[in-house]
Amino acid sequence: MKLAAFFLALQQTTVEAKSAKPWRVFHAQKQNSKRTTLTAADNNRILRQQKNAFENDESEDKIVILDWWGGTPTRKRITKHECPETACYVTNDRSYEKEAEGILIDNTRFIQHHGDDHPDLENRNQNQYWIFWAREAASKGVNAGGKIMQGAWDSGFNMTTSYRRDSDIPRPFGSKNEAIRNARYKNGELIEDDETHIENIMKYKNPPNTKYAAWIVS
Template identity: 30%
Template structure:
């Protein structure tokens, strides 16, 4: 049987060997189990060997971290794929105007991942967000959910119509958590269109052949609209190739595309004038190679969306006659006309996929922003 003091020494040496092993792996400062006048420094391997030489023992501390982990029960950290976040579910409670826009994957439509779109109301309690289209909400809210809203769930007020064409309902005042509309100050803004970087092929742009000077296609003509009044004055000074039910000349989609691209100028007149309200009436002509003549919010507001030289604003001219004179001048001067297309060297006009772009952007927002949010006074914000 070993003497007690020999057993004690062996125990201390074993403990120190263990400490050396751990410190050699993690490169930590020794805790100092020994107090024998030996100075332990940051070089763990040298310190271990120095002490053991005093005790007449051999020491090997070249074990790698990988080997150490293999001999212990310490679990390896999970990879990013192993801890993948579950899909964010967005429930479309009501289809806009009763028309489905489909439930295609956001990954292909908008390059947004981790989203699941559904119209299955049975998933109400699981949905992270629920979309409500303003124009389809019953005045008495009778077609809204009857179940209590889960605490984590966001209700999204969604509307692409201007305040002029959106009924104001006092019952909606504090009902929603988020807003999504064409407005830039929405929680999830989705404009009717935007400009994006042009590819190398798109930069080599050729203006389509022009056969007409000024065109206009209107589906909702009202003599009380500002655009109708301006048009009636403009046609006194210049010919406008006008189409639509009011003019007895309805056209289909393909005819519209061919017509707009064949015109030098297109009357991009909005049905009402509101901040940020610039619809496909602006972005379609830009995409089709026609200069839009805009009637809507201020020029300054337009320039927050598109370059100043890409359009003509009716406010640039004191009267419709002076606008007509300018358009005739551009018709006679090809170099001046081409200046309206210099932006095509850098950008292309894109249009939103109505409904699907909204749902995907809403899903992405909810996925990235899980904090609490509430719309305290929808009516004051939108109609105020």
């Protein structure tokens, strides 16, 4: 039962892409404008409340998954997700490193950190799942990844998760309906009609005879 809940909780965690690509920067700025800016005191207060809720949860099958590079370091959270017949939580608070039932490790972030700033492999909790998250296709960054995915680290994972359906835990990058909601709605209210939406798309289109690309993911 715990393992099934573990899969469900992991599938529900949000995937956020960070990139210097102009269209992604524009999208990130737009999403950030919808978010409320919190002070450090506010963030600490929310985290304390969430920790208390987690610690006071007496569910027999309670689990917590640590998303090692998830979210923003100054915005730590431990949130409850709706899982059948159990209580499952997802957090980016690294103080749960030894306690969590599983740790989600983003391979893209691992490469960006040059193999540093990762969970403690030598003294890891042996009853814990380590999940290798291949954010990108295996062919992307294979040279950089191959240089640091060596020895015990390479064999330290129990499961894989990625956009691929043959992963242990398939974890897709959202859906078309979710993308439409994020782009055109705020708090359930339509903020961008059809014409405005198309105008914004065309505004960020590359000029003729410059760069064209088709991105196909199998």
